[in-house]
Amino acid sequence: MLQREGVITGKVLASVKSARSSVPNQREVLLAAIREVIQNKYSLLQTFASVLCKFTGNAKLGTAIQRDYDKQISNDEFVNVTIEEEVEIPVRKSKSREFSSIRTSLGRMLYKVHKAILKKPPLIEDIKLLIMSCNFDLKAKLKNCSDISDVLDVVKGECSLTDIELLETVVEEFEVTEAKEYIEQYKTTLEEFCKSISIDL
Structure with a gap:
């Protein structure tokens, strides 16, 4: 789902799958990739939060991230470029x-x-x-x-x-x-x- 929503690329997903031998390793690879893409494009944090909210076990975390994200957005107007x-x-x-x-x-x-x-x-x-x-x-x-x-x-x-x-x-x-x-x-x-x-x- 993270790939479908544009949070991670197919290349990142392949890297995560290659770490199958260890679940902790998979998580580490995935979280490192997510941190990097969010640093490059902060709006993906909102997308990531939305994905988390779709899963019961992660809904609270997703809601918290979304709330903090909304607080940081200024009231300045935006245009699409x-x-x-x-x-x-x-x-x-x-x-x-x-x-x-x-x-x-x-x-x-x-x-x-x-x-x-x-x-x-x-x-x-x-x-x-x-x-x-x-x-x-x-x-x-x-x-x-x-x-x-x-x-x-x-x-x-x-x-x-x-x-x-x-x-x-x-x-x-x-x-x-x-x-x-x-x-x-x-x-x-x-x-x-x-x-x-x-x-x-």
């Missing part, structure tokens, strides 16, 4: 402009990197091979690409605010110096954004 496709998180309205700004920074970086690569494009088969070596699941999308620009669109589609690893790999492998500079500028902007933003989850 989409970070990636179909993923929304609640943030204060006063911070929504900062999210719009960082999304724009990502878009501008992707545009500039795209243009820089097109100035001296690698062979299309080479870049396709590199991408499939990094993520074979993209083979079907790459099959429909007729030129470098199409391939780069696939790469950009795999980028998010905090994950541009595939794009970085392409730029580094084909030594596109100009594009490297744009990426470093974006990473600096993102780092400053992460330090300044205060998201109440």
Whole structure:
């Protein structure tokens, strides 16, 4: 149920199952994973409490966690900000402009990197091979690409605010110096954004 509700991933569940030889070990692995995800996304504490409340033996604990969680939530208004496709998180309205700004920074970086690569494009088969070596699941999308620009669109589609690893790999492998500079500028902007933003989850 914790996996279905998004509190833990399939990878975490597999780790818990691998510790079958000892129930205490399973609990330790599970609790450590739950602590980590809640630290990264505080709203999952509320989800975790909701899951606990569904089981009679844990209902009191779930209710207590939910009560404490509610006490910590301020009365400030929240808006939903989409970070990636179909993923929304609640943030204060006063911070929504900062999210719009960082999304724009990502878009501008992707545009500039795209243009820089097109100035001296690698062979299309080479870049396709590199991408499939990094993520074979993209083979079907790459099959429909007729030129470098199409391939780069696939790469950009795999980028998010905090994950541009595939794009970085392409730029580094084909030594596109100009594009490297744009990426470093974006990473600096993102780092400053992460330090300044205060998201109440």
